[in-house]
Amino acid sequence: MSAGKLVAVSCGLICVSAALGLAAASSNILPNPSFELVEPPPPRAGGGGGPDAPLGEWLPRTWDMWADGAGQCAAPEDQAQARSGLRCVHLTANGAAAHLQYSRLPDPDGRLWVVRFWARGRGKVGAAAINSTAGAWVETDRRTFDLGSEWREYAYDVRPLEAAGTWVLRLEVWGDSEAWIDDVFASYEGLNALGLPPAQPLGADQDTLLYLPFEEPLNEDAFFVSGQVMLTGQQEGRFGKGLRLGPDGYVACSANENLDPQCGTIELWFKLLSPGNDTVYRPLVQVPGPEGMSLHKDQYSHIGFGFSSGWAPVSWAHADGYAYRWQPGVWRHIAACWDKDLMQVFVDGKLIAWKVAPKLLRTLG
Template sequence: MRLRWAILLLPLAVVLPAQDAPVNALPNGGFELVEPNAAGKSVPRTWDVATRGDGRVEAVPRHPGGHCLRLSAEKGAARVFYDGIPVADSATWTLTFEIRGNGKVWARVSSRDGGAWRKLLDQSVDGTSEWVSHRFSMTPGETATTLRLELASSDDVSLDNVLLGHAGLPALDLPPLRKLESDQDTLLLLDFEEDLDPFQYFLKGEVKRVPKGRFGAALHQGAGAYVATSAEDFLDPQAGTIELWVKLLVPGGERVSRPFVSVPGMRGLSLTRDQYGHISFSLNRHWGVGVRVWADGYARKWQPGVWRHVAACWDHELTQLWVDGRLLGSAPAKNLPDTLGPELRIGAPGMVIDDLRISRTVRYRVPLRPPKRVD
């Protein structure tokens, strides 16, 4: 009898496999990346901020070394939102966040379907005196291409640890949390711990190594600075990744173009913040643009003195551009140049750069939904 009961009970002891944790599509869900706005208040990077009336959005300390986000208003509203999150399939997405405070937070998620917005989530939650976590699930339609997340309040609440994602997303680890390393796909890695070799690099104007960069030393470029080397040795026009940390010493909206990395000429390449405050990456073929990805006015409100991570990847399928881990744009790769010009320019006057790495392969890729076939 005991044996029979053991046989009957045994299946009940089988442990089901745990579901994989979702990967966050938001690079700054914990609001640890902050920057000053024009009024000197700390605001979260990668998020878009909007206020009405007396609404305020500010990143404030939550614990030593960490931040949360305060949304407050008495006769207005405050909101943060995140646009352009790519959708590659019909996987179910998870939204989680923590809230504390007096009042409500509205959480809204919409998908872009066939040229129109479709509401996936429109839910309010109440704050309390303690931090409370909330979780929601939603499934985009078969034609959805991007998601938009909005968190808003007309009261006084704090938010933290926002996650929007699913288990199938790639974990990009952007921006990097530590100094980059060289591997078999690295063509150039400059950490500026030593002075540049004047026999390998052309140096002109105010160019100096400074001890306090993003990770260790960095390269400061002042008036008349020009740093260049051979493009042939360090760039593959058919595929690659360019990434670096850059600290502009001028406002992001000033009317002067400042390339971070470039190859001048008709077979050129440019990763730049231009005179209109746009961030862009382009590859040129015989003076014509072969492929270009950009974000209109993204840098226009940048304040000087903030370290930012910029990355661009390209191959024969896709070109993508990131700042601080936020995907700013994607474009199909068409008419890539067979060769590039001879000169690789590194930086420009009015900036400090650190941890520049150029690779022969695509290191970061966010998949997109394939275009719908037309029979």
């Protein structure tokens, strides 16, 4: 690969824009509040789990849930159990405890947040705010609510932090309690959350520099194609067709014409054909060369985005081990946004990494 090329290594649809950010949808900062977006559980040592697990065992993306002792947690695919859609989260303590958690939520300056969630069940449900800014997590607020047999909305205001940082929202049951939870909301005044992941194909607008839906063969006058590269069948992409790349396959085009290193957004759908912990570096969109850029999953399962100069990193935002439990064959959405004030990386709508005041390049290649 020669310097000055934009190399897209992906199985989905790619959009590169000169504008920062994407269209605002609602003020809820949680991208999967009703747990409809799910992914396979990791394989279990004794068998089961993985991509072939029954859909009722799949896990809600962007959330973590776990149980202590005899406790149980699940996101069953059962419309009769859910308040909306097909799924909700079911936590059963069974004399121990079960937990549902979203981490981490960025707070710009110690804002007053509003938290709302719907729940039903028996016993009590707890809602905790945990300061995750420093190495040791510290609980800063806890509420306890009585559960009933009918769906009910629980709402409260909370100031989880006194200054800028990150915090964790945790809902949990203990003792003999049991809860069904759905439609969780968290926000603060003035927040305009991004509408991610999009529910329809990406489109081009006046700010779009490069748009690759992969519905038609690539123009050989504009793209360099090497190795195992092919379009998929009509229903094998995320929306319609997609691009399938083998181990040595890549597609390249001009970086200078299709990417602004000072300000922009890269957005794409992709699907790995091996587990996220396969110890293989997998670039999604990359500009090779001494003045480079990369959006990737690395050999340590980190998800990262940033720029390098003289082959050395100058500005990077990454989430350590974020892809470690990913299973193959799952379409995921990723977006990276940057300007002189802020660099951000989103996966499936969740803000997983950011860097304030990044150092940016003037040229690439």
